[in-house]
Amino acid sequence: MSETVITVENLSKQYRIGVRERYGCLRESIVKGITAPFQRLRRLGQKPPPEETIWALKDVSFEVQKGEVLGIIGRNGAGKTTLLKVLSRITEPTEGEVRIRGRVASLLEVGTGFHPELTGRENIFLNGAVLGMTRKEIQRKFDEIVAFAEVEKFIDTPVKRYSSGMYVRLAFAVAAHLEPEVLLVDEVLAVGDAEFQKKCLGKMGDVAREGRTVLFVSHNMAATVKLCARGLLLSSGRLVKEGSSRETVDFYLGTSGGRTALNVALDSPERSRGRLVYITGVCGLDGSHNETTGITTGSRCAVAFGFATEAFPLQVRFAFGLIDSMGEYCLHCGSFTLGHNLCLHSSRGWIVCRFARLPLMPGTYSVNFMLQDAGGGVLDYLKNAARLTVRDGDYYGSGRLPGAGMGNVLADYDYSVIPDSLLPRERCAKKEEREWEWLPRQHISNEK
Secondary structure: OOOEEEEEEEEEEEEEEOOOOOOOOHHHHHHHHHHHHHHHHHOOOOOOOOOEEEEEEEEEEEEEEOOOEEEEEOOOOOOHHHHHHHHOOOOOOOEEEEEEOOOEEEEOOOOOOOOOOOEHHHHHHHHHHHOOOOHHHHHHHHHHHHHHHOOHHHOOOEHHHOOHHHHHHHHHHHHHHOOOOEEEEOOOHHHOOHHHHHHHHHHHHHHHHOOOEEEEEOOOHHHHHHHOOEEEEEEOOEEEEEEEHHHHHHHHHHOEOOEOHHHHHHHOOOOOOOOOEEEEEEEEEOOOOOEEOEEEOOOOEEEEEEEEEOOOOEEEEEEEEEEOOOOOEEEEEEOHHHOOOEEEOOOEEEEEEEEOOOOEOOEEEEEEEEEEEOOOOEEEEEEEEEEEEEEOOOOOOOOOOOOOOOOOEOOOOOOOEOOHHHOOOEOOOOOOOOOEOOOOHHHOEOOO
16 A cells, blocks of 8 residues: 655645845934835825735645656646745745655755765765765765766865865765655756666666656656656646646646637737738648547547648648657658649648558657648748547557557558578679668568
8 A cells, every 4th residue: 555755735835925124224214214204194094015925835735755756847836846845845835735744855956955065075975964864875886976977176175166066966965865855856967968767767767666756847748748657747836737747738738828829829929920821720630531639549530731722723832740748750751752742722621641540659649730832931830739639549459569668650561580591691792881681571581
């Protein structure tokens, strides 16, 4: 039975927006004390000016189980850092309750808890003591921390002389290696290089497998999906989505303040819209040509793009791409790659691109679409014009698909076992590029 480590109930945090008073001199304090009674009399009967406040968090509730890696995502200002500060007991909540079982280590910014005048060695012991570790525990982990942070040469140098990368490497190494039951990590890995980020993600995975709990705040969606089993999406201080990390990331990337992706794309200042023809709509179609936002792996389906033009008939090219939730192109289709153009014969219509068997893994994909003239000039271009959800399907007829993280594109293939004597031989040694003569299929015995 799983054990609940963190319980958050109706958590809210309010801040007052205002200008901090500046420090005054002694004369100003005396004058203020003398004039204060007269100012109070003058304000009698007057309503005090309303204070402007903001809810950084509002009615947030969730639970985290022992050994779980929870990803917290959202736009800047959504309340992610405020939530971690409340969990770290740096900030008191305005309303609600938080219950945490075990020691908490937090890494909310570069060098959290470090003293700039102390050396790296001294800061390891200082930070470990702050986290509640004994000296023996710190000494046992010391060499491992230094090796992970890659600061062996500079361990006896004051950390104020460290680069930001060295700073965050050492800070993360201390927080991750001193065995807290709960590790809170904010968007600090962005400071490190790619190799260090990879090492940190691996370490947090190790921490989770050891039965400890990690709360991970990041704008790196790929890292969130890879590292976290579950995700929370915050927006304007409220919890708007809770589910698997993939579902939460897809939902986050597919929402734009309540507007559809197509409306946002049509109004985007990045849109390159010409006068001859322009895009009016994007939709997915199932095998019966019914409009849908969800299509199935391996199914017959299509993607349709509406257009309008006043210059028909018109020769055009079209191209569109499907981009996964990590922002990577996984599929590109277009008339140009097939070696021909399209002719638009009416003022309005649809360009329909059909798939006999959709070769994509389940997930959510965004659609980019472009219209070009016959010479390749851009007539209209929509970025992130629509979101298409690909549902789980039986592509291979075996009821199985590759696991998550094994790529997005599926392929038709077979396999064979052949004797060594029947291996393909080089046909022409004179050519720079070798050509191979493959044996007829009847010479190959298929074995499953």
